[in-house]
Amino acid sequence: MRRSLxxxxxxxxxxxxxxxxxxPSASTLVPATAVxxxxxxxxxxxxxxxxxxxxxxxxxxxxxWSQEPDNIVPYYSxxxxxxxxxxxxxxxxxxxxxxxxxxxxxxxxxPSADNGGISPDGLTITWKLKPGLQWxxxxxxxxxxxxxxxxxxxxxxxSPLNRAGYDKIxxxxxxxxxxxxxxxxxxxxxxxxxxxxxxxxxxxxxPGHVLQGKTALEDEPxxxxxxxxxxxxxxxxxxxxxxxxLLPNPYFYSGRPKLDRIKILFVPDTETALAxxxxxxxxxxxxxxxxxxxxxxxxxxxxxLLVKPGTNFEQYFFNLGTTAGVTRADGxxxxxxxxxxxxxxxDVRVRKAITLGIERQVIADGLLxxxxxxxxxxxxxxxxxxxxxxxxxxxxxxxxxxxxxxxxTPDPTNNGIRHGLCEGKDVKLSINFETTEEQIRMDAAxxxxxxxxxxxxxxxPILLPTATFLATYSNGGPLPHGNFDMAGYLQDFSxxxxxxxxxxxxxxxxxxxxxxxxxxxSHLCDPKLDQLMNAxxxxxxxxxxxxxxxxxxxxxxxxxxxxxxxxxxxxxGYGDRFIPGPFSFTSDxxxxxxxxxxxxx
Numbered sequence: 001m002r003r004s005l006x007x008x009x010x011x012x013x014x015x016x017x018x019x020x021x022x023x024p025s026a027s028t029l030v031p032a033t034a035v036x037x038x039x040x041x042x043x044x045x046x047x048x049x050x051x052x053x054x055x056x057x058x059x060x061x062x063x064x065w066s067q068e069p070d071n072i073v074p075y076y077s078x079x080x081x082x083x084x085x086x087x088x089x090x091x092x093x094x095x096x097x098x099x100x101x102x103x104x105x106x107x108x109x110x111p112s113a114d115n116g117g118i119s120p121d122g123l124t125i126t127w128k129l130k131p132g133l134q135w136x137x138x139x140x141x142x143x144x145x146x147x148x149x150x151x152x153x154x155x156x157x158x159s160p161l162n163r164a165g166y167d168k169i170x171x172x173x174x175x176x177x178x179x180x181x182x183x184x185x186x187x188x189x190x191x192x193x194x195x196x197x198x199x200x201x202x203x204x205x206x207p208g209h210v211l212q213g214k215t216a217l218e219d220e221p222x223x224x225x226x227x228x229x230x231x232x233x234x235x236x237x238x239x240x241x242x243x244x245x246l247l248p249n250p251y252f253y254s255g256r257p258k259l260d261r262i263k264i265l266f267v268p269d270t271e272t273a274l275a276x277x278x279x280x281x282x283x284x285x286x287x288x289x290x291x292x293x294x295x296x297x298x299x300x301x302x303x304x305l306l307v308k309p310g311t312n313f314e315q316y317f318f319n320l321g322t323t324a325g326v327t328r329a330d331g332x333x334x335x336x337x338x339x340x341x342x343x344x345x346x347d348v349r350v351r352k353a354i355t356l357g358i359e360r361q362v363i364a365d366g367l368l369x370x371x372x373x374x375x376x377x378x379x380x381x382x383x384x385x386x387x388x389x390x391x392x393x394x395x396x397x398x399x400x401x402x403x404x405x406x407x408x409t410p411d412p413t414n415n416g417i418r419h420g421l422c423e424g425k426d427v428k429l430s431i432n433f434e435t436t437e438e439q440i441r442m443d444a445a446x447x448x449x450x451x452x453x454x455x456x457x458x459x460x461p462i463l464l465p466t467a468t469f470l471a472t473y474s475n476g477g478p479l480p481h482g483n484f485d486m487a488g489y490l491q492d493f494s495x496x497x498x499x500x501x502x503x504x505x506x507x508x509x510x511x512x513x514x515x516x517x518x519x520x521x522s523h524l525c526d527p528k529l530d531q532l533m534n535a536x537x538x539x540x541x542x543x544x545x546x547x548x549x550x551x552x553x554x555x556x557x558x559x560x561x562x563x564x565x566x567x568x569x570x571x572x573g574y575g576d577r578f579i580p581g582p583f584s585f586t587s588d589x590x591x592x593x594x595x596x597x598x599x600x601x
Contacts, residue, residue, distance in 0.1 A: 050136065051234040051247035058260030059598050061578055064273040064282035068241065068266040073223045074202030075153060075160035083199055084286070087590040088246060088262070090204035091230040091253075092197035093127050093146070093180075095591055096495065098582040100311075100382040102192050102542070106133060106141070106205060106230065106253065108178075110192075113541045122187045122540040127195075129178040134251035136229040139209050143174035146195060148208030157215040162202075165194050189537045189545060190496035199588035201495050205230060232257045232594040242266060257594040277303050277575055283598075284574035286589060290440065293369045296573055306572040307371040310585035311382050312492035314444070316433070316563040318345040321482045321523030326507060328527060335507035335525025336514070339482035343422035344429060349406040351560035355392050357399035357455040363447045364566035367440055372569050377553045380567050382586055384497040384546065386553040391564070399455045403429075410456045418456035430458040434478055435488040436470075437463045444565060445488075473516035480511035482523050490568060494586065497549055498536055505561070506530055524561060 054060070069082035072089065087095075093107040104110050108128045111117025117126045133141035152158060153166045168188040173181040182191070197204045207228050217223055225235055232252045237245035246262040265282065267273050270292065276282035278299075288296065288305075296305045321337030328334060344350045360374040375381070376389035403409075408420035408429055418429040433448075435441045445461035452459040464478075469489075471477030478484050493501050503509050503518075507525035511518030532555055535548040556562070570585055581595040 051236055052250050052256070052260070054247060054261045059258070060261040060263065061259060061283040061596065061598060062263040062265060062281065064265050064267045064276050064285045066267060066270070066273070066285075066287040071223050072226050072235070073206065074197065074204055075162075076218055076223050077202075078161060080199070083202060084588065084590045085235070085244075085264075086197060086202070086204055087199070087231065087588065088233045088593055089226060089229040089231045089235060089249075090197065090206075092195055092203050092205060093129075094192060094196040096198045096584070096586040097591070098584045098587055100584050100586040102196075102383065104130075105197070106130060112543070118541055123184045125182040125184070125191050125540070127180040127182070129180070130253055131178055133230070133253055135207050135209075136234050136249040136251055138251060139207070139228075140177070141205070141207075141230055142177040143180045144177075145205050145208045146180045147172050147174050148212060149195065149206045152206060152211065152217065155215065158217045160218075165190060169194075187537075187540050189498065189540050191540060192542070193496050198495060198586070198591070200586075233262060252594065254594055258597040259593075262593070262596075274303075274573070277573055280575060280577075282575070283578040284572065284580070284589075286570070286572050288571035288573050290368050290371075290569060290571060292571060293371050296571075297369060299573075301576055303573050303575060306574070306580075306589075307368075308570045308572070308583070308585040309372045309381050309567045310492075310569055311380060311494040311567075312490055313375060313378065313380060313567045314441075314488060314565040315378070315491050316448075316486055316488040316565060317522045318342070318351060318486055318562070319482055319484055319523055320345055320525075320561075321510070322525070326525040326527060334527075335510045335523075336512055337482050337510055337523040338512045339523075341482065341523055342431065342485040343425070343427055344406075344408070344420075345485075346422070347406050348559055349402045350408070350429075352392070353399040353402040353406070353455065354452065354457065355399075355560055355563050356395040356402070357457065358448050358451050358563065358565075359394040360391070360563075360565055361394070363444055366447070367443055368566065368569065371571075372566050374566055375564055376557060378491065378556065378562065378564065379493060379497055379549070379553060380564075381584070382494060382497070384549055386550040388550075389553060389557050396451075396455050403455065403457075408456070415458075416456050417458045428458070429456065430460065432460050432462055432485045433487065434462045434464060434469060434484045436466045441488065473511055473513075473518075479521040480516065480518065482511075487521065488565070497545070498533070501536075502533055505556075506533060522561065526559070526561075529555060529559075529561075 065081050067079055067081035069085050070079055071077040072082060072085050074083060074086045091105050094102055094110055095105045097103045102110060106129055108130045109115060111125050111127055135141050150166060150172055153160050153163055165188060168184050169182055170185040171183045193201050195203045210222060210228060214220055225238060229249050232249055233246035234249050235244060236247045244264045248257045273285040277285060319341035321339050321341040323337060323340055325333040325336035364372055364374055374391045376391040377386055379385050403418055408418040410416040411419050419426055433445060442463055449459045473480035479487060493499055504520055505524060507530055509518045509520035510523050510525055532552040536545050536552055539545055577599045579597040580589055581592040583589045583591060
C-alpha cells in the first residue's frame with residue numbers, strides 16, 4: 001500500500017533543510033547511499049565566481065521528483081531524472097524546442113548545407129559557438145571543450161555507457177575558439193545527436209579546464225555532481241535521499257533566469273507528490289502516468305494538468321513472415337523467417353480493413369480521457385512528421401467492403417466470422433493477438449475485440465507477462481520466433497528519425513535461427529521499403545532526409561504495415577503559482593527553465 005507523508009515528516013524535512021542551509025560548507029561529496037547527510041557546493045566554486053546567492057524575498061519553486069539521480073554527467077547515466085538535471089545545468093551544441101525542432105543552444109546556428117556547415121560529401125560537419133561563452137566559474141567555454149568531450153568519450157581509460165556515433169568521428173579540428181570541425185570516416189546521418197542535450201539524448205559539453213588530465217572519470221566526483229555549469233543553474237546543495245538545491249549561473253549565455261532558486265525533493269511515490277501539490281509544499285511533479293489523468297483533471301485550477309503527446313506510440317503489427325524469404329533482383333534470397341505469418345495479412349486490403357474496423361480515437365479517448373491522439377505515421381509529434389497524412393477514420397462499412405473484395409465472406413454457421421481462400425486454402429479470419437498484461441493494453445484489446453467482431457473478424461487477445469512477451473530468440477520468445485498472428489507494444493523512433501527503424505522494418509533484421517538477434521518482429525521483408533529507408537540515410541542534410549522520410553512514411557501508410565492505436569504522453573502536474581515555459585514531449589519541460597516564473601502574490 002502506498003503511503004503519504006504525515007505533517008510530522010514535513011516538519012522534520014523542513015527542519016533538516018533549514019539546518020543544512022545554516023551548516024558549514026564541505027569540500028567533498030558524501031556517498032549516494034547516505035541518508036539526510038548534507039553536502040554543499042565544493043570549495044573550488046567560490047562565491048566570487050559561483051552561483052548567484054538567493055536574495056531575501058527571492059522567487060523559489062520546489063519540484064517533487066520520483067527518482068534521485070545517480071550521475072549528472074550524462075555519459076554515465078541512463079536515468080530520466082538525471083537527464084533532467086543535466087538539462088538544467090549542462091548545455092550542448094543544440095537541443096530540441098517546444099515544437100520538436102532542433103535548434104542551437106551553445107552554438108550560434110545549426111549546421112546545414114545552405115550555411116556551409118555540411119560539406120557536399122556529408123563527411124564534415126562544422127559548428128560555430130556563440131561568441132563569449134563562459135562556464136559558471138568564469139572560465140571561457142570554447143571549441144577546446146568540445147574537442148575534450150570527444151576525447152573523454154573515446155578514451156579507452158574511461159568507461160562511458162555508450163560511444164555510439166562518437167566512434168564515427170575520425171578527427172576534430174578547432175581552428176579558433178568558436179569553430180568545431182567534425183570529420184567523419186563515413187556518413188553519419190544522426191550527427192545531430194552528438195554533443196547535444198535533450199530528454200532522450202545525452203551529449204552535454206564537458207569543461208576541459210576541470211577534467212583535463214584525469215582518467216577513469218567514472219570515479220571522478222564531478223561525474224556525480226558537476227561543480228561548474230554551462231546551463232542556467234548550478235547544483236549548490238545535495239542532501240542524499242532528500243533534496244537538491246540549484247542557484248542561477250551568473251554566466252549563462254541567455255541571461256539570468258527569472259527564478260532565484262529551484263529546489264527538488266525526492267519523494268517515494270505519486271501519492272506523496274500529489275499531496276505535496278495540494279498542500280503547496282511542491283510546485284510541480286513531472287512523473288504522473290496516463291492512468292492518473294482522470295483523477296487529476298477535476299483538481300484544476302488548484303493543480304493544473306499538462307499532457308504532452310509524444311513521439312512514442314502503441315502499435316499493433318501483423319506477422320508477415322515467410323519461410324521462403326524474398327528474392328531480390330540479383331537472385332539472392334533475404335528476409336527468411338522460421339514461421340509463415342497469417343496468410344490473409346499478405347493482402348493489403350485485409351490489413352486496411354482491420355484498421356478501418358477499429359474505432360481508435362474512441363478507444364484512445366476512453367483510455368486516456370481525450371488527452372492524446374491517433375496519428376497517421378510512426379513519426380508523430382516531431383519536426384519529421386509528414387503532416388500531409390491523416391489517420392484512417394473508423395469506417396466499418398468500408399472495412400466490410402474491402403473484406404468482401406478480398407474474398408472473405410461471413411459464415412452464418414460460425415457466428416458470422418468471415419472466411420475465404422488464401423493461397424488455395426480456406427482460412428477463417430480468427431486472429432490471435434499477443435501483448436503484455438498492463439491494464440491499459442488489456443482494456444484496449446477488449447475494445448478492439450468488440451469492434452472487429454462487428455465486421456466479422458474474431459480477435460483473441462493473449463495477455464502475457466512482459467518477460468515472456470519480450471523474451472529473446474534463445475529464450476523462446478514468441479515475437480522473434482514468429483509464433484503469433486498480431487502483437488502490440490510501444491515503439492519510438494527518436495530523437496533521430498531513423499533510430500530503430502532499420503531494426504524494425506528491414507529484411508536484414510528479420511529474426512530466425514540464422515539471425516536470432518533480428519529485431520524486425522513483423523517479420524516483414526519488402527525490398528522497396530528497404531530502398532526507401534536507405535534513401536533517408538543516404539544524406540546527412542536534414543532537409544534532404546525530410547523529403548526521403550516523407551516518402552517512407554507515405555509508403556508505410558499506404559501499405560498499412562502497422563496499426564497505430566494512439567500516442568503515449570508525458571503527464572505533468574503543477575500548482576497554480578508556478579508558470580512553466582512552453583515545451584513539448586521532445587524537449588521535456590526542463591529545456592527552458594530560465595523562463596520559468598511564479599505568479600506575483
